[in-house]
Amino acid sequence: MTSLDFAGLIFFLLVFFGYQRIAKMVGRGKNVNALMHQTRRIWMQRLMERPDRIVDAALTGHTVNSMSFFCSATILVVAGLLGVLGKAGDAQQVLGAWTFVTHSSATIFQLKLIGLIAIFVYGFFRFTWALRQYNYCCALIGAAPLARNDYPHRLELADQMAIVYTSALTAFGGGIRCYYFGLAWIAWLIDPVAFIAAILGILIVLLRRQVYSHSHQAIRRFVELNPPEDLAPQEPMRDERN
Structure with missing residues (x-):
């Protein structure tokens, strides 16, 4: 591995594990994820007022x-990559026949494949943790008290439900990003410069969707026009790496 390979690997790790902090700094706390947490607070507050919650159950389901689909798909991706790892020599010969591919040793090629497998294994754990938390959220919705305006803790309960909901979708988003950054990792099989360029390109695409997209503008305006009821907003707890 060259110094450029090591630089690309360090850059990848910083972006991959620090993406949420980067998005928060770029969006100044008003990225899509933060705005959607406020939207879920509004949703859960409306849920506490509705006597019939069939629509909420349908959306959750x-x-x-x-x-569940992404959990199954990720397992299939991991199985396919393990098959490629078993035929790493043949795969390296196919790539080596292309003139624009930088040649590397068989050991380095296998290590890169193992790293790609590790990314999707990590994504599988993120998806399964998201699924578990979503089941917790379903239980909270089912156990929510009946619609009564005189219930003293209505807003606080809605906030706790929104926190669990956001934590689940944060883990789900982490699993989705494994697919994005997995594509960048594939570029490393071609050339370290292509690897760094792919990481930077994916980071720009993700940040644009988080901060500068039309959806971001619409969601932000929605929250401004329809804010949650007055209660000290609670930030979702730091996501557990399970």
Whole structure:
């Protein structure tokens, strides 16, 4: 491995594990994830007022199906990469036939494949942790008290439900990002310069969606026009790496 390979690897690790902090700094605390947490607070506050919560149950169930799909798909990706690792010599010969691919030793090529597998294994754990937390959220929704305006802790309960909901979707988003950064890692099989360029390109795309997209503007305006009821907003707890 050259010094450029090491620089690309360090850059990848910093961006991959520090993305949430980067997005928070760039968006000044008003990125899509932060705004969606406020939106979920509004949702849970409305849920506490509704006597019939069929719509809320349907929306929750739809997201559970999406998480289950990605859990299964990630396992298939890991299985396919393990198959490629077993035929690493053949795969290296195929890539080596391309003129724009930087040649490397068989050991380095195998280590890069193992790193790619590790990314998707990490994504699988993120998806399964998101699914578990979503089940917790379903239990909280089902145990929510009946709609009564005189219930003293209505807003606080809604905030706690929103925190669990946001924590689940934060883990889900972490799993989705494994697919994005997995593509950048594949570029490392070609060339370390392509690896660094791919990391930077994916980071720009993700940050643009978080801070400068039309969806961000619409969600931000929605929260401004329809703010949560007065209660000290609570930040979601630091996501556990399970």
